[in-house]
Amino acid sequence: MRFAWLICGIAGLAFSAVLAVEPGEILSDPELEQRARGISKNLRCLVCQNESIDESHAPLAGDLRILVREQLAAGKSDSEVYQYVTDRYGEFVLLKPLASGSNLIIYLAGPILLCFALVAAAVYVVRRQKSPMAVPSPLTNEERRTLEKITGSRLKPRGQQDQERA
């Protein structure tokens, strides 16, 4: 059966889709490995579409995973590792953009919008409370005809109806 594997292996070599995290990459220290996985989930695979290096099959992502683990093994803190990677590959590599400068727009948009929306809604609700009960809009001619057909009697002409309501 090994032989069969081999043939298929060779056939698939051109587009070898290795599994994201390889057994060989895993650090022996489980705590360090945990941190490495956490960081990997926040780093973008540079040659893929919107995939983290934790999920990506690309060889370059594998290199980056190893790089992260080397840095962690060397005793760097998480933020130092992010800094190290960003220095080399730019802001593009971060899946969670830095909360600084223009990026604050997307971080604050939600909370600020919600505040505005709450104020607007509060104003609306207060006005609704004060408003008189709904006044039904007058019938159109078409509706009047339908209604007359149903009730079998003639309704008062429009002007008179409005006068009575006033």
Place this chain on the structure above:
Amino acid sequence: MVLPGSSVTLAARWQVTVELGHFALILAFLCALVQCTIPLIGTQRGWVSWMRVVAPASFAQFILTALSFAALTNAFIQSDFSVSLVATNSHSAKPLLYKLSGVWGNHEGSMLLWVLVLSLFSCLVAVFGRQLPVHLKSLTLAVQAAVSSAFFAFILFTSNPFERRFPVPFEGAGLNPLLQDPGLAFHPPFLYMGYVGLSVSFSFAVAALLRGRVDAAWARWVRPWTLASWVFLTIGIALGSWWAYYELGWGGWWFWDPVENASFMPWLFATALLHSATVTEKREALRNWTLLLAILAFSFSLLGTFLVRSGIITSVHTFASDPGRGIFILAILLVFSGGALCLYGWRGASMVPSGAFAAVSRETALIANNLLLAVAAIVVFLGTFWPLAAELIFGRTLSVGPPFFNIAVTPFLAALAAILPIGAALPWKRGAITVVLWRMRMALAASLLSGVAVLIYQSGGPVVGWLGMAIAVWLAGGVLIDFWQRVAPRRQELGVTLRRVIGLPGSEWGKALAHGGLAITIAGISAITAWETEVIRTSNPGDHYQISGQYGLRFERADTVAGPNYRAQQAEFTLLADGEPVAQLFPERRFYPASGMTTTEAAIDMGFLRDVYVVIGDPQPSGVTVKAYVKPLANWIWLGAIVMSLGGLVSLTDRRYRLAAGQRRTSFVPAQG
């Protein structure tokens, strides 16, 4: 090569059909143009006969589009490689299902599916809308036809699916093997039914603005269409997520990918619209907001189409190299959304609000629901487009991925789930929070208990674990209590309760099911996010190892197998629960020679409480890479989505919609006296 006479005539006949399809599409385009111009003149002048053109025109448009779609489908089934689209997207050795799904597995074909669904919806509005005032109906269908003529023009001028190729290739290039999957075969049609269904609400909103009139009846006509599209969108999104889960090979189910966001934003707006339309229908309040949401929901569908079809998010540069199609869709988006929003700005103010309600009432709760949904949708929108905006405006090249969306969007949705049971139980017009909370005390207690229990049990685990479970239990408990109060408001005989259960309106059942489904989905998401376990190692036949406290794997053998259009390496594992064998698992790695691509096929032992998920990787010198996961409550994510859509369907059967649609007509009898 000499073909037998019969084959030649057969081939000749099919050849004619593709051209016929093209011709039918042009005719459908002309039909749509008639359908959008004549009734507009008719409503302007008050000529009823001109207004009535909409119904026959929409039938003709649908039949012609269906004919055109059938012609293309036929070319795919016959593997007619003289059609360029078939040659680049199909292969004679593909199973029939994937020849069929190949029709919409590409740009041109999917746009044809889009207009097919659009014309189907117009046709349905014409059929079910017999009770509509003739002005509203003709205006709505005219707007609908305007949208479809824009898309017909898009297909005919930029993406013709019927183009021929010469010389004719002997074999097609094949469909991307990742897409050769039953889950994905039906994902696009459902999604399109949802996207395009929202066009009906859009057209109704524009028609209402043109007429200058929105009332409870209008909301009642709009709501079923929104509901139907919401059901389709929910199923479509769930199918896509399920596909990603089992096909992409690491069991992720949501990636906040631009393409996913493109479907999630319309879903959020459609959900908001569903709820605000209820307020408009029952209380004639929030009319402007409902109109705006109807416009936004479809605008975001168009935006989603633009996102997916132009490839602008993947890279600004690919967009720039072939801008024709992208700019065309952008133009459609600007004309329709921009136009509708301008109309809204111009006419919206004339819709005087009415309907009074207190600060604590169902109305207020639904406003809160709408705000949270809308804010969540806008944050998704900003995050999706931020890389583009940051590059164009600030010159920053950056990425916005799952970690951002998880912290920026989830809180709003969690807040929504947290207030849902209270809002759903509050009465219209005026209510008291304390009364509702007291009624919900059991749910509240259960929720607190489960949250605390999880917190203690997992000791310092992720927040999503205990918070998610607490919210899910609160939601489920709230739904049950609310339902119970409705069928048994006081002590009564069992028979009475049963009769009330049966007699409960479809919309109440729908509400309970949809909210219950949400609780199930939330439980699934929280569990899989918080408690998934994973083991990665190289392994050889004969190996036996634990993958969690309870489960173990025994590697039985490795093999090669041949599929219809692929070869695969297959491994066999025995799944052991507490040492006892419970299932055989056969993960595969498939190689598709037609496209030279390799895919991983995960082997999943599905269970109600957990999935065991095994994938194999490349053969290594020391063995085979095996990744095994235990994913708790994984299926609840999609189970919840199914229950939610079921709720939508049940709600559609509500009697008042049948009455509004005129399906059960009562004859008008003049009153006595």
